[in-house]
Amino acid sequence: xxxxxxxxxxPRDQTEFTYGGDANVKRPANPDTLTDEAWANxxxxxxxxRGAHAxxxxxxxxxxxxxxxxxxxxxxxxxxTAKLDEELPAGT
Numbered sequence: 001x002x003x004x005x006x007x008x009x010x011p012r013d014q015t016e017f018t019y020g021g022d023a024n025v026k027r028p029a030n031p032d033t034l035t036d037e038a039w040a041n042x043x044x045x046x047x048x049x050r051g052a053h054a055x056x057x058x059x060x061x062x063x064x065x066x067x068x069x070x071x072x073x074x075x076x077x078x079x080x081t082a083k084l085d086e087e088l089p090a091g092t
Contacts, residue, residue: 002076007083008063020056022046023068050074054088 002014028034028042055069070079070088080089 002078004057004069004078005081006059006063006065007067007081007086008065009059012059012062016059016061018058018060020058020066023054023056052079 003011004014004017005011006017025042025046028038031039031042034042051072051074052070053073055071056066057069058064058066066084068082068084068086068088070081071077072079082088
């Protein structure tokens with residue numbers, strides 16, 4: 001079981017959260033101009049990194065806010081958390 005530190009609520013059990021995907025993926029500026037192939041790549045093609053990775057998480061069971069998490073994908077260790085408008089601490 002993961003212990004995730006919500007930037008607003010503090011440490012909570014992972015069952016209170018929903019994974020929201022890769023925090024580094026940026027939505028296309030003009031999605032209406034994308035080809036079907038480019039749109040499919042945006043929606044479905046993702047890196048599968050080993051080690052520290054920035055993710056989005058939603059605290060659905062309490063404050064209902066989205067935030068960033070840096071998590072080691074091999075060990076599942078939570079390395080850092082930050083609000084969406086903040087940077088995750090470097091070197092984690």
